[in-house]
Amino acid sequence: MKLLKQLxxxxxIILLFTLFNVAxxxxxxxxxxxxxxxxxxxxxxxxxxxxPFREESDLARxxxxxxxxxxxxxxxxAAALVPVYASVINAVYPESSVTYIGGxxxxxxxxxxxxxxxxxxxxxxxxxxxxxxxxxxxxxLFCAAPSAEQKKYAExxxxxxxxxxxxxxxxxxxxxxxxPVENLTAEQxxxxxxxxxKNWKDVGGANRVINPVTRMEGSGSQSAMxxxxxxxxxxxxxxxxxxxxxxxxxxxxxxDGIVENSxxxxxxxxxxxPSAENIxxxxxxxxxxxxxxxxxxxxxxxxKKLIDWILSDEGQTLIEESGYVRIK
Amino acid sequence: xxxxxxxxxxxxxxxxxxxxTVVHVAYDVYAYGHCSIIQFIAKELW
Numbered sequence: 001m002k003l004l005k006q007l008x009x010x011x012x013i014i015l016l017f018t019l020f021n022v023a024x025x026x027x028x029x030x031x032x033x034x035x036x037x038x039x040x041x042x043x044x045x046x047x048x049x050x051x052p053f054r055e056e057s058d059l060a061r062x063x064x065x066x067x068x069x070x071x072x073x074x075x076x077x078a079a080a081l082v083p084v085y086a087s088v089i090n091a092v093y094p095e096s097s098v099t100y101i102g103g104x105x106x107x108x109x110x111x112x113x114x115x116x117x118x119x120x121x122x123x124x125x126x127x128x129x130x131x132x133x134x135x136x137x138x139x140x141l142f143c144a145a146p147s148a149e150q151k152k153y154a155e156x157x158x159x160x161x162x163x164x165x166x167x168x169x170x171x172x173x174x175x176x177x178x179x180p181v182e183n184l185t186a187e188q189x190x191x192x193x194x195x196x197x198k199n200w201k202d203v204g205g206a207n208r209v210i211n212p213v214t215r216m217e218g219s220g221s222q223s224a225m226x227x228x229x230x231x232x233x234x235x236x237x238x239x240x241x242x243x244x245x246x247x248x249x250x251x252x253x254x255x256d257g258i259v260e261n262s263x264x265x266x267x268x269x270x271x272x273x274p275s276a277e278n279i280x281x282x283x284x285x286x287x288x289x290x291x292x293x294x295x296x297x298x299x300x301x302x303x304k305k306l307i308d309w310i311l312s313d314e315g316q317t318l319i320e321e322s323g324y325v326r327i328k
Numbered sequence: 329x330x331x332x333x334x335x336x337x338x339x340x341x342x343x344x345x346x347x348x349t350v351v352h353v354a355y356d357v358y359a360y361g362h363c364s365i366i367q368f369i370a371k372e373l374w
Contacts, residue, residue: 002329246369248368
């Protein structure tokens with residue numbers, strides 16, 4: 001009898017821990033595993049699909065008489081804007097301006113690219129890109145508005161940056177496609193991230209805990225989210241919220257044109273869906289600008305010439321054909 | 329089973345179970361901070 005009791009205790013403990021780990025595995029771990037490797041963690045975009053001077057690349061293409069002579073500016077940018085500045089390079093730069101370590105493009109490193117140090121196309125994404133433009137390693141950075149830390153980094157270095165808006169984009173919120181919620185108001189979203197609403201039923205959805213997902217501080221989308229929240233702080237969430245129904249944020253074209261994951265859906269905001277048309281007509285509530293950013297003391301005259309071309313009808317058409325919305 | 333042997337087994341089982349669970353949770357915390365949120369939300373069960 002005593003032996004039976006002892007065995008029951010041991011088996012009970014094993015069963016309890018097994019159940020807990022199986023539950024965590026199926027609710028969380030399995031959703032992380034396929035994204036977790038050196039090559040895929042930071043690889044927010046398959047740069048190989050957007051390389052200039054390749055017929056198979058998914059770039060906007062235009063014929064132009066505009067050319068640059070002398071030192072060509074080094075272009076860099078956020079993952080979501082690779083199609084834009086790669087299209088600019090494809091239209092204006094000579095083919096020899098984009099070079100790779102080892103002579104060939106390969107995508108087996110952390111950021112998914114191997115541009116040579118002398119290449120006029122680089123891809124450092126937002127966080128490293130802001131550092132590069134302030135430090136003078138990049139001439140023009142294509143990005144969303146900077147975070148407070150990025151502004152401070154430039155100030156601390158005594159660098160003034162020029163921000164030229166070159167296109168428009170929608171800041172969007174998305175959920176799993178099976179989440180019955182299709183629309184939220186901007187105030188409801190602020191209340192979700194501010195910690196007021198913690199269950200989807202509070203905003204007309206299913207009876208399930210909300211998991212408000214945030215991004216790495218300094219990323220373009222997190223900076224846009226901080227601006228969207230205004231004076232309100234993003235609240236700490238319960239660790240158990242991770243198993244709830246998630247809501248995330250990003251930019252429209254990154255969701256709809258680059259990642260194109262059919263298992264998630266963008267939400268309408270205040271009843272307006274984030275389509276290109278609703279950005280153009282100004283009805284979508286959270287339209288953000290994206291910028292060509294350069295150091296004010298950069299002496300390369302081609303920087304202003306290139307940005308003027310991007311703001312011309314030809315350049316703006318290229319922005320539009322890259323999937324974004326023209327600013328002019 | 330002798331009491332001494334049972335206690336040894338009990339501690340062994342607890343240490344093993346807690347170690348596996350802590351490693352599992354630590355992996356999830358690290359991976360969650362680095363994964364694609366679009367993929368994470370796409371694989372959500374409803």
